[in-house]
Amino acid sequence: MAPLYALGCEGSANKLGIGVVSHDPATNKTRILSNVRHTFNSPPGTGFLPKDTAAHHRAHFVSVAREALKTAGLTSPKDLSCICYTRGPGMGAPLTSTAIGARTLALLWGLDMVGVNHCVGHIEMGRVITGADNPVVLYVSGGNTQVIAYAEQRYRIFGETLDIAVGNCIDRFARTLNIPNDPFPGYNVEQLAKKAFFEEDGVTKREPVLLDLPYAVKGMDCSFSGILGAADLLAAQMRKQDALLASGGTLKEGEERITPQDLCFTLQETVYAMLVEITERAMAHVGSKQVLVVGGVGCNERLQAMMGLMARDRGGSVYATDERFCIDNGIMIGLAGLLAWETGFRTPFEDSTCTQRFRTDDVHISWRSD
Amino acid sequence: MAAAAVETVALEHLPATHTVLLALYRNVANASFLQEQLLSRNADFEYAFVDASTVVSRFQLLSAVYKAVSAEMAGAMRTPNVHSEMVVSLSSNNNISEAYRRYGVQPATKDVVVVKVLISREGSPSSLTPEDVEKHLETHVQGDSVACSDEELAKVTDWPKLRKYHKLNGLPWIEAIKDEEAKKKELEMLIVSAMAMRGT
Amino acid sequence: MAAAMETEQFPCVLTIQVPFPTARLASVALQSLQVDKELSPLVRRIFTITPSGSDAGAGANATPDQHKTLQVEYRATTNRMLRVAVNSFMESLNLVIEVMEHLDADVLAAEAHSS
Amino acid sequence: MATPEPVAAIQPPPPPADATHEFPLPPILQRSASTAELITQGAEGRLYRTTWLAPDRFCALKHRPSKPYRHPTLDARLTRHRILSEARILQKCRREGVAVPALYGIDESQGVLSMEWVPGRPVRVEVNEYLQRRSGKYPGRARDSVARDEEGAAPLVGLMRRVGEAVGKLHKAGIVHGDLTTSNMMVRPWERNKKTGPINGSHQEDDDDTEHSLEGEIVVIDFGLASQGSADEDRAVDLYVLERAFGSTHPRAESLFPVVLEAYKDTFKAASVVLKKLEDVRMRGRKRSMLG
Numbered sequence A: 001m002a003p004l005y006a007l008g009c010e011g012s013a014n015k016l017g018i019g020v021v022s023h024d025p026a027t028n029k030t031r032i033l034s035n036v037r038h039t040f041n042s043p044p045g046t047g048f049l050p051k052d053t054a055a056h057h058r059a060h061f062v063s064v065a066r067e068a069l070k071t072a073g074l075t076s077p078k079d080l081s082c083i084c085y086t087r088g089p090g091m092g093a094p095l096t097s098t099a100i101g102a103r104t105l106a107l108l109w110g111l112d113m114v115g116v117n118h119c120v121g122h123i124e125m126g127r128v129i130t131g132a133d134n135p136v137v138l139y140v141s142g143g144n145t146q147v148i149a150y151a152e153q154r155y156r157i158f159g160e161t162l163d164i165a166v167g168n169c170i171d172r173f174a175r176t177l178n179i180p181n182d183p184f185p186g187y188n189v190e191q192l193a194k195k196a197f198f199e200e201d202g203v204t205k206r207e208p209v210l211l212d213l214p215y216a217v218k219g220m221d222c223s224f225s226g227i228l229g230a231a232d233l234l235a236a237q238m239r240k241q242d243a244l245l246a247s248g249g250t251l252k253e254g255e256e257r258i259t260p261q262d263l264c265f266t267l268q269e270t271v272y273a274m275l276v277e278i279t280e281r282a283m284a285h286v287g288s289k290q291v292l293v294v295g296g297v298g299c300n301e302r303l304q305a306m307m308g309l310m311a312r313d314r315g316g317s318v319y320a321t322d323e324r325f326c327i328d329n330g331i332m333i334g335l336a337g338l339l340a341w342e343t344g345f346r347t348p349f350e351d352s353t354c355t356q357r358f359r360t361d362d363v364h365i366s367w368r369s370d
Numbered sequence B: 001m002a003a004a005a006v007e008t009v010a011l012e013h014l015p016a017t018h019t020v021l022l023a024l025y026r027n028v029a030n031a032s033f034l035q036e037q038l039l040s041r042n043a044d045f046e047y048a049f050v051d052a053s054t055v056v057s058r059f060q061l062l063s064a065v066y067k068a069v070s071a072e073m074a075g076a077m078r079t080p081n082v083h084s085e086m087v088v089s090l091s092s093n094n095n096i097s098e099a100y101r102r103y104g105v106q107p108a109t110k111d112v113v114v115v116k117v118l119i120s121r122e123g124s125p126s127s128l129t130p131e132d133v134e135k136h137l138e139t140h141v142q143g144d145s146v147a148c149s150d151e152e153l154a155k156v157t158d159w160p161k162l163r164k165y166h167k168l169n170g171l172p173w174i175e176a177i178k179d180e181e182a183k184k185k186e187l188e189m190l191i192v193s194a195m196a197m198r199g200t
Numbered sequence C: 001m002a003a004a005m006e007t008e009q010f011p012c013v014l015t016i017q018v019p020f021p022t023a024r025l026a027s028v029a030l031q032s033l034q035v036d037k038e039l040s041p042l043v044r045r046i047f048t049i050t051p052s053g054s055d056a057g058a059g060a061n062a063t064p065d066q067h068k069t070l071q072v073e074y075r076a077t078t079n080r081m082l083r084v085a086v087n088s089f090m091e092s093l094n095l096v097i098e099v100m101e102h103l104d105a106d107v108l109a110a111e112a113h114s115s
Numbered sequence D: 001m002a003t004p005e006p007v008a009a010i011q012p013p014p015p016p017a018d019a020t021h022e023f024p025l026p027p028i029l030q031r032s033a034s035t036a037e038l039i040t041q042g043a044e045g046r047l048y049r050t051t052w053l054a055p056d057r058f059c060a061l062k063h064r065p066s067k068p069y070r071h072p073t074l075d076a077r078l079t080r081h082r083i084l085s086e087a088r089i090l091q092k093c094r095r096e097g098v099a100v101p102a103l104y105g106i107d108e109s110q111g112v113l114s115m116e117w118v119p120g121r122p123v124r125v126e127v128n129e130y131l132q133r134r135s136g137k138y139p140g141r142a143r144d145s146v147a148r149d150e151e152g153a154a155p156l157v158g159l160m161r162r163v164g165e166a167v168g169k170l171h172k173a174g175i176v177h178g179d180l181t182t183s184n185m186m187v188r189p190w191e192r193n194k195k196t197g198p199i200n201g202s203h204q205e206d207d208d209d210t211e212h213s214l215e216g217e218i219v220v221i222d223f224g225l226a227s228q229g230s231a232d233e234d235r236a237v238d239l240y241v242l243e244r245a246f247g248s249t250h251p252r253a254e255s256l257f258p259v260v261l262e263a264y265k266d267t268f269k270a271a272s273v274v275l276k277k278l279e280d281v282r283m284r285g286r287k288r289s290m291l292g
Helices: A050-072 A092-109 A118-130 A166-176 A185-195 A225-246 A260-286 A301-313 A330-342 B031-039 B058-073 B082-088 B096-103 B130-140 B150-156 B159-165 B180-197 C002-009 C023-034 C053-059 C079-103 C105-114 D072-095 D123-137 D154-172 D232-249 D251-267 D271-284
Strands: A004-010 A015-024 A029-039 A080-088 A112-117 A136-140 A145-151 A154-160 A290-294 A317-320 B007-009 B018-026 B048-051 B112-119 B144-146 C012-019 C043-050 C069-076 D036-041 D046-052 D054-063 D103-107 D112-116 D185-188 D217-220
Touching (some): A004 A050, A004 A118, A004 A330, A015 A050, A029 A330, A050 A092, A080 A092, A080 A118, A080 A330, A092 C023, A092 C079, A112 A118, A118 A145, A118 A154, A118 A317, A118 A330, A136 A260, A145 A260, A154 A260, A166 A185, A166 A225, A166 A260, A185 A260, A185 A301, A260 A301, A260 D072, A290 A301, A301 A317, B018 B058, B018 B130, B018 B150, B048 B058, B048 B082, B048 B096, B058 B082, B058 B112, B058 B150, B058 B180, B082 B112, B112 B130, B159 B180, B180 D072, C023 C043, C023 C079, C043 C079, C069 C079, C079 C105, D072 D103, D072 D112, D123 D154, D123 D185, D123 D251, D154 D185, D154 D217, D154 D232, D154 D251, D154 D271, D232 D251, D232 D271, D251 D271
Parallel strands (some): A004 A080, A080 A112, A136 A290, A290 A317
Antiparallel strands (some): A004 A015, A015 A029, A145 A154, B018 B112, B018 B144, B048 B112, C043 C069, D036 D046, D054 D112, D185 D217
16 A cells, blocks of 8 residues: 555635645655745735735645645646645635635546645644644634644544634734734744843843733633733833833833833733643643644744643643644645545535634544544 | 630641640620730730630631731731731721721620730740740739630620621521521631631 | 516626637536635526537537537626626636646646656 | 655653652641642642641642743732632632532632532542442443433432532522532532531432432532633533533433433522523533543
8 A cells, every 4th residue: 555645725824835745544654745835924014814815825826736746746646646625714715716726626637625624734734743642732823722632533622712813813913013924923923022031232131021911711711802902002002102202201100111022022921821721721631741732823932832831740741843834734734634535535526615614623533543 | 713724726737936825714804904905015915815705616716816827927917916917817808907996805895815826936936935824814814714615605706796797697598597506607617718818 | 487587686697708728628617616606695607518609500519529618697686796706706717727727637747748 | 756755753852850840839738747638630730638727627728839831920910810719709609608618718829728628529429329339229221321210210310409409509699610510519418407408408308328328418619710700601601511521421310410400490590591501502512621
């Protein structure tokens, strides 16, 4: 039984990712043949709109697909077993544009189609990359915030955001401070937060100031919209201080000087502490010692460090992937699709649509039986 | 005078540095004298003189003692010393002067609970011994020394006053408890819990 | 009766004909584009494959491989809705054609052979 | 075909050498000869059984240790807030007549809460042992659900009624538990004189072998995730978690869950709205905590 090959197409948010992955059902070995990604970056201070993002995906679909095939050394599509695409969750227009491209490839090449849940893609890819067999998974991205654990052929959502996703909160926070979007807002927020440990000269050490942002965890769920509101107020206060000082004035006695660095530092300490807490609660509940962080926000070093401290205290360890896999990509969709395909799952053409809402626990994980 | 009436009490989770002495005097004749010694900060009279009618049980009394000693150890006292702290710890609200008035000895107080905490840390061992305290109380408290037991305390507890102080009236489920002992047990726990919450 | 009612509710109409080099490609385009339903209830569309324009006359007995034209009839309640739907169709159609042009099996095979 | 790049699994950081990263005991348990026994270790913290003031009075001591991953200021603020909120909720329950442990002491800076130790066993243990005795006595029925009018079912029905009453009182007092499982409800043997009090609601007459009869007062414990509020959604989720607990931990007793809801309705006037909401929560499969 030779390894099987699949092409995965991901376009649920602002990243178009197409890649070729192989999986050998006999040895359960996974190999990556190509993993190409093109990101739609809206100018600083703005978010990516569905219409523009979909236009971006359409414009780059062919070039990214061709590069993926070339890098994989695939001259003939008949080596592929199926075309996998992200069925959801995500933004409607970008999802649909990518699906049209994938559908056309499947029709042209006479292959089966497999609709994949974006989050299940992240989890399966994370499990392969890290070798963690049954971790609690924290899936944190621009569009999703979920704590998930596997039970009886389902990835069950233990805790989730009650309002906006953590990535969305960080992106919009970055916007209020006009932090650039490239490579992605979260990365730049992290760099600024690191600067909070130094004075303006970037050399002399200083103790970062923890400002006051609301910490909102309710059982295994958490909420981020309050933090966003509070951060906007602090940012406005900071601007007032900037203007006052610029015009030669001085701060009121005892008033704390607010800096972007301290704001970014506080946002990370507060938001990531919430995520680690609900993850720990899920780990305690299912009795797991392993935690896997997936999704764009999972690349954040501070989150990984904090999660590691928590896991170590429970005698376990944290697994995280680097940005090749952490951030939306086609490989994860190809892998999850191929695993499903191997168990006989197919998405009939007439059903190869997309859906913005697609709960992780709606998917039957037929390829696992532990 | 009855046999030695000052009891040394060992409290769980209390380090050896702190020794708690307890005494109960009925029909005290010189209550205003005792109060006067406190008000004039007479160093020989650093005691907790408690109006016994505001004490429900040994457990409730010792809860206040323990809370005061904990505050003293953590350097988080809100009153001058562990004895004054113990008196206010009997209250379920943060009003200190009111607490002294309500729970501390007043000229009209008939029955008085006396609490003394001897503290000896490295370098500052307590100058007093339990025997010194006992002798001092024997000479200065004009009252009948009795055991500071639940039975004795039960004789003097002024429930109506306490229910007003601790806002325990108007709880339908309490009034519905027929058995007096069961009702008192519930009230005791409500008071202890309220005391625990004080100052938070 | 239904047809009359149809025109009355959806007065704005546009029929687009897209000729393809082969019947296969026309069929691929049809299958690709008809899966996603129209987002708005104010728009109706009908996809058909018809014999290509030039030999329209031979429509009745055109051989299957002559059915190389994708025809789509859009009906909408207002011109604005018609324009929005048709624009979206054009964008998707453009992607399908681009994929055909650069990624069809024979295209890939030819490139592999020549490189 | 290009030689595919094998996916080398990223090795996780090795677990720390000092695997025995024992939590530090709270100061209160370190400063005297008094003994303490670790009962449970959850995500929140640790529960010890120790003594309080007198050596014969037991207390449940809950310690929320500081979390190394949290910024110290944030950690202290959270620990303080949570200990206080749990204490206030216990106090509010007690004042409203809900059977919960009495509060003995609070140290919010050390994150320590000491409460009355509730004798008796969790409802989970009582129900499971009842089911074992039942399948022993009636082997034929071992596999099927308990019917309400089935012979010998009265004690279990009585227990389920008292569970419903306890939850009804809790919600009536404006408290949402947040983690209502059969492990967080104790069956405390009736105290001689308290049995007739209303706090324990309706009850069966004395059975002869009381320790087998599931007799006892339902005492709700562990308010670590509790909140004050009266949102129907939150109350419905409380009931859903309890229903799931029966579903996964005591499948054969799940058939009696309607008894719990009936008692809940009898005790809590505004229950009908919550029960309707429970339907939506069931539909949505509000995942809440999956009961392992």
